[in-house]
Amino acid sequence: MTERTAPTTPRSDAPHGDDAQDRAQDVVARILARAGTAIQPTDDGPSAYDGEQFDVEDRSALRRVAGLSTELEDVTEVEYRQLRLERVVLVGLWSSGTAEAAEVSLRELSALAETAGSEVLDGLLQRRTAPDPGTYLGSGKARELADLVASTGADTVIVDSELAPSQRRALEDVVKVKVIDRTALILDIFAQHAQSREGKAQVELAQLEYLLPRLRGWGESMSRQAGGRVAGGAGIGSRGPGETKIELDRRRIRTRVAKLRRQIKAMAPSRATRRHSRRAGAVPSVAIAGYTNAGKSSLLNRLTGAGVLVQNALFATLDPTVRRTETPDGRTYTLADTVGFVRNLPTELIEAFRSTLEEVAQADLIVHVVDASHPDPEGQLDAVRSVLRDIEGTSDIPEIVALNKADLAEPETIARLRTRVPDAVAVSARTSAGIEELRDRIAGLLPHPAVHVDVVVPYQRGDLVHRAHVSGEVLTEEHTEAGTRLVARVDSELAAALADAVAS
Template sequence: MTRQEENDEVVVPRSAQEVADDVVARVLARAGTARHDGGTIHSSYDGDQLELEERTSLRRVAGLSTELEDVTEVEYRQLRLERVVLVGIWGAPSSEEGATTAEEAEISLRELAALAETAGSEVLDGLLQRRRNPDPGTFLGSGKAAELASVVAAVGADTVVVDAELAPSQRRALEDVVRVKVIDRTALILDIFAQHAKSREGKAQVELAQLEYLLPRLRGWGDSMSRQAGGQVGGAGAGMGSRGPGETKIELDRRRIRDRMAKLRREIAAMEPARVTKRANRKRHAIPSVAIAGYTNAGKSSLLNRLTGAGVLVENALFATLDPTVRRAEAADGRVFTLTDTVGFVRSLPHQLVEAFRSSLEEVADADLVLHVVDASHPDPEGQISAVRHVFADIPGAMDVPEIIVLNKADLAQPDVVARLRSQEPGAIVVSAHTGEGIDELQALIADQLPRPGVPVDVVIPYDRGDLVNRVHLHGEIDSEEHTPAGTALRGRVDESLAAELAEAAVRAG
């Protein structure tokens, strides 16, 4: 064989099927990015983690379900995901229709495996197809759908999870071929949210999102579902009063679901004033607010615990945190601020969830500063940043809030990846919530970025108004403080409302 022939053999491209098989093999070998390490590592700042023990003890098992009760008489598709096969496509002309490259497909499919495992299932196998557009019938096409049916039968799977949002007709057609339950990425994420929601508002938000997803996917059973016989359909024995246009059972179910959705929206709206009042109180007392946002499993809760010792739930899983957590924190210069841990984001976050959780996501828009936490050890951190900012764009005012990119998990990240991210995101800071690396620098940066009081004051406050002096210490900046016979002489800067109170107290003292 000549040297030229050897070179020709080296550059022979692999087939799309070989590439797809290699991707699936790597995904199955690691079984997802969130849980492949086999557990959650906690630091001393995470507290006793009693909530994690409770969640683990309630991890679903075969035959049990944690989803919503069926609010109608329709065929409600319970998501007891136990033994699943993953399905995806790549080669789509735009990222909105699927992964463009095999590398993107691997990242997306690995995330799907992590989602499935977080929901309590076992990933048995996967199938990846290269095609420009999803098949309008079965998503995969008849040949690949038949191959999927063989894989499902061979491994004994009871569920197929598709890495896309399926049209109702696509799901039904694919189920007819594979003969097991088929769900899409959106339904899987909704199921995880249903398991993890704890607060009354969180549960209402998840139920609303699930019903919005379920409404266009109701299935009927034909003419036998009609509550009234239409025209002469009733036949002998139907009698007068039974004839008419008829309202089918599925129409009744749709109406009942819409009524339930309207009730949930009213309940969520009724809960909003309490949150607005709390935010207004913080604003009135000039307490700056910092929101922790970012991709799911980026380490937001771990960072909250490191900064405040809050002891909130930390789990190596996707969407471990759903309910916002607000904690008091102290900046490096002594000023007090609030730190809010928000729900994590993900690629192609279902629009039903964005709408349902809009009231919670507004915590980001109302903040004075956003800590955008990024998992620097992830295979595609740039994709995570883009996905989070895409959700920010859907929240009015969120893009206007100052942002600090926090590259977390520095102890696991590759140095060249960190260097690349820092070049792309000027001002980014590198930390590890687990080891404490970079935390002091982050606290100093937060203190520097927090809004500073701008009204200069030079007053003497009577000793019986020590509460005002304390507020100046907490929320203002003091240049000098002196105890005089008339009271405490303060010179510094505070916000407008506190300046007015100080002036009133000083005048009265005079």
């Protein structure tokens, strides 16, 4: 394919003139040549430790069918239907940094589009110092995009940024097809993958908050009501019936948003109760966080045999999964698989999924998974840490950086990442390389029970001995005539229970 970039003022950190055009063309050509970036055709599928993976078939059955028209007879409903992305053209701005950074961002947009079920036909990358406030691209490049859309037969344009409502409308008026931005694309993927009642409510809340300022009317059905002295002198007889359709839609959306907030707030105690029940047994918790498609679910399966859904797609996991496992010395702890992060994660999603992200804030340890085989692992590392900083209570939690997919990464990349994060652990969830080292590192950073006890527990209170093995550190255990002599480190609650048992 060919790609044409508009001339702009050169920057000191960017290519100049024809060289900038050539490099922009190369970026888009490489991305389009790598078809299947979201779901690799050479993917071997889940491993034995991933379980049966029944959900993969169900999710594949919901993928969109290419070639079906997305046009609706009633255009007033176009804003309220679920996005049906089929044949798309990507658009990106290269405003700063290097060609490699621009390629990573556009490649990620291509993977997002494929995950949503669409077919990427072509791409356009513009070298520009700043987005145009009108059409985002500028009038000339917008007309060029319209020609590209017409020649490829695309029905949707996806912009690699968040568009202002006015920019989206102006660009849509020029290209004559549906225009969406990166945020709307991520929201659509979340809507496809949400499974639990809470997850669906969170996604709907984020979608409505995104939609509210972007409502757009067509024709008289959504126009402002006429009244008084209007154009042409029309006054009496031209007044509307009261609330216009767009006003009615806004009011309904606000009502629905308020209802969803109440529902999500009502669901929070259930999650808090489950978390408290784990805390009541003094079981430490570990949260697995990281960039989307970094291999968090695969790592959870490898560590616990959980059998949760594993798919080589972005945002395959939305609903957190919590499983129990043990350290090499026999202590029990929980592992929580959380939703993945991404660059420029929409603020609507961060707010809507705040209750889910509490699993990270309430953890005793965070395992930060980084895809070492990604073209920009440092960018992933920074993006995740940026989101974690926005979650209250995570700044003081210990962190282990796990460089996953080490079997696919270049040794130079691993060395570079170790230079930046000296304590990082190189692992491979697929081959199990480095997993034992990661287990040992987790065991070393988990909180240790604070109270040392040396007691003889009556045999009829074997439940307390079992609790000591599960939540404490048993140093020695000896069976005597009076009971089980236990030397261990336990939490204060269990220490009190042991003291009561001995006294009775």
